[in-house]
Amino acid sequence: MTLPGGFVDELVAAVGASHVVTEPEALATYECDGLTGWRALPACVVLPGSAEEVQAVVRLCARDRVPFVARGAGTGLSGGALPVAEGIVVSVARMKRILEIDLESERVVVEPGVANLDVTRAVATDGYFYAPDPSSQQVCTIGGNVAENSGGAHCLKHGFTVNHVTGAKVVLPDGELLELGGKAIDGDEGPDLLGVVIGSEGTLGIAVEVTLRIVRQPELVVTQLAAFRSIEHAGEAVSAIVASGILPSAMEIMDTLTIQAAEEAYRPGYPEGAGSVLLVELDGVAAQVDEDADAVDRLCRAAGAFEIRIARDAAERAVLWLGRKGAFAAMGRISPDYYVQDGVVPRTQLPAVLRRIDELSAAHGLRVGNVFHAGDGNLHPLVLYDAKVKGDYERAKALADEILTACVEAGGSLTGEHGIGVDKACAMPSMFSERDLEAFERVRRAFDPDGIANPGKVLPTPRLCGEVPGPYRPHPLERLGLAERF
Amino acid sequence: MRPRTIEEAAALLAGASAAGRRIRIGEDLVTDALDRVLEHEAGDLTCTVEAGIRLSALRGRLAAAGQRLSLDPPGDPTIGACVARRLSGPLSHRFGPPRDLVLGVTLVLGDGTVASSGGKVVKNVAGYDLGKLVCGSEGRLALIARVALRLHPLPAASTTVVVETDDPAGIVGELRRSSLQPSALDVLHPGRVALLFEGREEAVAAQVEAACALVDGAAADGAVWDEARERQARALGRLAFAPGELASVLASLDEAVVRPAAGVAYVATPVEAGSSPAALGLHRALKERLDPAAVLV
Numbered sequence: 060m061t062l063p064g065g066f067v068d069e070l071v072a073a074v075g076a077s078h079v080v081t082e083p084e085a086l087a088t089y090e091c092d093g094l095t096g097w098r099a100l101p102a103c104v105v106l107p108g109s110a111e112e113v114q115a116v117v118r119l120c121a122r123d124r125v126p127f128v129a130r131g132a133g134t135g136l137s138g139g140a141l142p143v144a145e146g147i148v149v150s151v152a153r154m155k156r157i158l159e160i161d162l163e164s165e166r167v168v169v170e171p172g173v174a175n176l177d178v179t180r181a182v183a184t185d186g187y188f189y190a191p192d193p194s195s196q197q198v199c200t201i202g203g204n205v206a207e208n209s210g211g212a213h214c215l216k217h218g219f220t221v222n223h224v225t226g227a228k229v230v231l232p233d234g235e236l237l238e239l240g241g242k243a244i245d246g247d248e249g250p251d252l253l254g255v256v257i258g259s260e261g262t263l264g265i266a267v268e269v270t271l272r273i274v275r276q277p278e279l280v281v282t283q284l285a286a287f288r289s290i291e292h293a294g295e296a297v298s299a300i301v302a303s304g305i306l307p308s309a310m311e312i313m314d315t316l317t318i319q320a321a322e323e324a325y326r327p328g329y330p331e332g333a334g335s336v337l338l339v340e341l342d343g344v345a346a347q348v349d350e351d352a353d354a355v356d357r358l359c360r361a362a363g364a365f366e367i368r369i370a371r372d373a374a375e376r377a378v379l380w381l382g383r384k385g386a387f388a389a390m391g392r393i394s395p396d397y398y399v400q401d402g403v404v405p406r407t408q409l410p411a412v413l414r415r416i417d418e419l420s421a422a423h424g425l426r427v428g429n430v431f432h433a434g435d436g437n438l439h440p441l442v443l444y445d446a447k448v449k450g451d452y453e454r455a456k457a458l459a460d461e462i463l464t465a466c467v468e469a470g471g472s473l474t475g476e477h478g479i480g481v482d483k484a485c486a487m488p489s490m491f492s493e494r495d496l497e498a499f500e501r502v503r504r505a506f507d508p509d510g511i512a513n514p515g516k517v518l519p520t521p522r523l524c525g526e527v528p529g530p531y532r533p534h535p536l537e538r539l540g541l542a543e544r545f
Numbered sequence: 546m547r548p549r550t551i552e553e554a555a556a557l558l559a560g561a562s563a564a565g566r567r568i569r570i571g572e573d574l575v576t577d578a579l580d581r582v583l584e585h586e587a588g589d590l591t592c593t594v595e596a597g598i599r600l601s602a603l604r605g606r607l608a609a610a611g612q613r614l615s616l617d618p619p620g621d622p623t624i625g626a627c628v629a630r631r632l633s634g635p636l637s638h639r640f641g642p643p644r645d646l647v648l649g650v651t652l653v654l655g656d657g658t659v660a661s662s663g664g665k666v667v668k669n670v671a672g673y674d675l676g677k678l679v680c681g682s683e684g685r686l687a688l689i690a691r692v693a694l695r696l697h698p699l700p701a702a703s704t705t706v707v708v709e710t711d712d713p714a715g716i717v718g719e720l721r722r723s724s725l726q727p728s729a730l731d732v733l734h735p736g737r738v739a740l741l742f743e744g745r746e747e748a749v750a751a752q753v754e755a756a757c758a759l760v761d762g763a764a765a766d767g768a769v770w771d772e773a774r775e776r777q778a779r780a781l782g783r784l785a786f787a788p789g790e791l792a793s794v795l796a797s798l799d800e801a802v803v804r805p806a807a808g809v810a811y812v813a814t815p816v817e818a819g820s821s822p823a824a825l826g827l828h829r830a831l832k833e834r835l836d837p838a839a840v841l842v
């Protein structure tokens with residue numbers, strides 16, 4: 060926990076005494092992110108107020124090789140903002156100005172500490188919205204979204220953060236300011252640095268300014284809630300909708316357990332006897348949405364839906380989404396504790412993987428609730444356990460890990476939106492070969508030769524994972540190749 | 546050099562690296578024998594291909610399943626070239642540049658290391674996105690060997706609308722403020738704006754009618770898109786601009802094909818690449834790490 064002598068004084072000189080935190084009680088606020096199982100007290104927290112101040116702070120870190128961890132709102136779910144004990148946390152919480160709203164260009168320029176939802180709020184009356192909508196959007200920051208390449212329920216149609224960022228200014232680990240892109244899409248010449256910085260979890264630099272693309276509000280939004288006897292039928296409906304060529308903005312499935320929890324918590328009044336509900340939201344040009352809505356209705360009924368409700372305005376829509384939006388929180392009603400997993404499978408593998416989750420749940424004797432982004436195969440299994448029961452957490456974690464293995468084996472991914480962080484760094488070898496990881500490491504070193512930007516995250520390290528590499532499974536791409544790994 | 550497998554490609558690059566030779570991908574090393582479709586899972590709307598496959602060949606395969614790769618640059622480049630040279634066409638208005646369609650890649654680095662990133666699923670944030678990094682890398686960071694791609698259903702109907710105008714920026718503004726959702730929107734400067742509507746038949750008809758009424762256009766055949774691509778291919782420069790500055794950009798140009806929502810104009814004269822010193826420094830650092838012997842030129 061020791062910084063070089065005089066380092067804190069220099070930080071104070073750079074950002075002002077009131078923006079440097081060193082008292083242990085105050086530091087405790089920063090000891091973890093949304094993944095509260097991992098905690099560490101940083102040596103110091105600084106809250107710069109401008110890009111120049113971030114540069115000044117990072118230059119000091121670079122000079123003395125002091126590790127730094129960028130932090131937004133701390134809602135991350137993979138321990139990405141977990142402090143490094145011998146380093147500092149750079150919080151962008153004070154940098155929350157919307158710098159420019161350029162409606163003619165359909166771009167908004169923001170500082171990194173701006174909350175996601177505030178972008179939409181700033182342009183809503185002009186008929187626009189910012190499309191990526193993580194459930195944490197009231198608080199999570201654009202800087203955090205950029206670092207995690209965050210998505211949301213509506214990224215099925217509208218894409219992820221990376222599809223909505225056209226430019227960024229990034230303070231590199233040596234303190235230099237890197238200006239990427241601008242208001243044009245894909246405007247830079249040369250390799251797509253912006254594309255690799257987005258989703259790099261704070262390991263390649265600190266975003267200090269971000270240019271976002273905003274999207275015209277659709278003419279019509281229609282939401283349908285279809286009730287099925289079982290989750291298999293809901294899954295079939297999803298496949299049928301995808302196969303028909305319809306691209307909904309969102310497709311979400313809840314299973315029996317999550318419906319039950321939602322009913323206890325919010326009484327959304329889902330159809331009696333529903334073993335699963337499927338929410339389908341369509342947006343766009345009215346004529347198209349109307350036709351698609353009819354088709355969705357037909358396809359759901361053909362797959363066994365016994366009741367379909369439809370919402371055509373914001374108030375009705377809120378009712379249908381009520382149970383889904385509160386699903387995680389509602390778990391508290393039926394279980395003292397729960398562990399949220401985040402894995403991805405190819406859409407066609409959903410039924411098989413859901414069956415596998417059932418088997419694993421039975422084998423471990425723990426309940427698993429499934430509420431997920433069905434349209435893009437992003438599962439969020441909720442493993443229910445009781446922390447007061449000895450060994451329960453370990454069993455829950457083991458079960459969650461096995462679910463992840465099942466996802467990767469099905470050709471999917473370790474994470475669809477929560478990131479690798481510290482949580483899954485040691486699982487990376489289950490999806491990537493040593494050479495893949497080595498290539499990642501080379502990219503990281505190109506940006507950060509001294510390894511001071513958020514060390515210990517994303518890539519496995521001996522210190523974190525032990526010397527023994529995890530089991531190697533061929534990369535999903537590699538498995539397809541007739542030519543195998545060289 | 547014409548490798549038929551990724552191993553062969555890797556051996557060639559490793560050999561060149563050891564011998565201190567230089568290789569220009571597309572000239573010294575051609576990928577046209579790396580042209581297989583490795584997987585096309587129609588139900589997932591994804592496919593994985595070797596990077597030497599040409600767009601036309603892939604288009605044929607996908608169309609049989611009622612799907613397409615929404616990428617329509619001029620000519621008939623390989624997928625690898627589309628990525629390495631960030632080639633796109635009119636459909637990028639709605640579906641984005643190649644970076645938005647690439648889900649994963651397998652690369653052969655300059656020293657022969659084979660490394661993959663991403664995957665074949667449409668949502669995935671595990672590890673660095675090297676598939677994005679190599680977009681625009683011009684074959685100088687790595688050989689792009691395999692690419693996993695996001696697909697879209699072939700639309701049931703599509704109709705082109707052309708507007709003759711001496712105020713294209715005004716027309717584009719009208720369209721932007723409307724709720725119309727064209728798949729393509731090009732300004733063929735001077736004098737024309739072209740729109741493509743795709744989707745269900747009735748919905749397309751409704752949009753075409755609304756568009757014609759709003760901006761005084763007329764339904765046309767698709768020849769205008771071939772013209773746009775031809776002119777794009779002939780252009781010597783690619784100019785990036787803030788979309789809101791369309792009017793002044795057009796005023797400064799005699800002739801161009803412009804994708805106004807992206808803020809990209811294909812122009813008759815070369816455009817100086819304006820990379821900042823920090824960006825150039827990173828290009829160099831990445832080159833040193835990924836191609837340490839500077840094999841790829």
Ligand SMILES: Cc1cc2nc3c(=O)[nH]c(=O)nc-3n(C[C@H](O)[C@H](O)[C@H](O)COP(=O)(O)OP(=O)(O)OC[C@H]3O[C@@H](n4cnc5c(N)ncnc54)[C@H](O)[C@@H]3O)c2cc1C
Binds near residue numbers: 151193194202
């Ligand atoms: C209830 C809840 C629901 C959620 N729902 C979703 C969801 O639907 N979809 C989804 O994708 N995620 C979701 N998340 C996860 C989380 O909200 C996102 O990952 C979010 O983007 C994190 O933003 P943050 O500002 O809280 O970042 P933090 O947690 O503070 O940081 C996250 C990572 O970003 C880095 N970072 C932060 N700021 C910067 C910066 N300026 N420059 C560089 N790196 C930076 C940090 O170092 C860290 O690695 C949810 C979280 C919670 C608690």
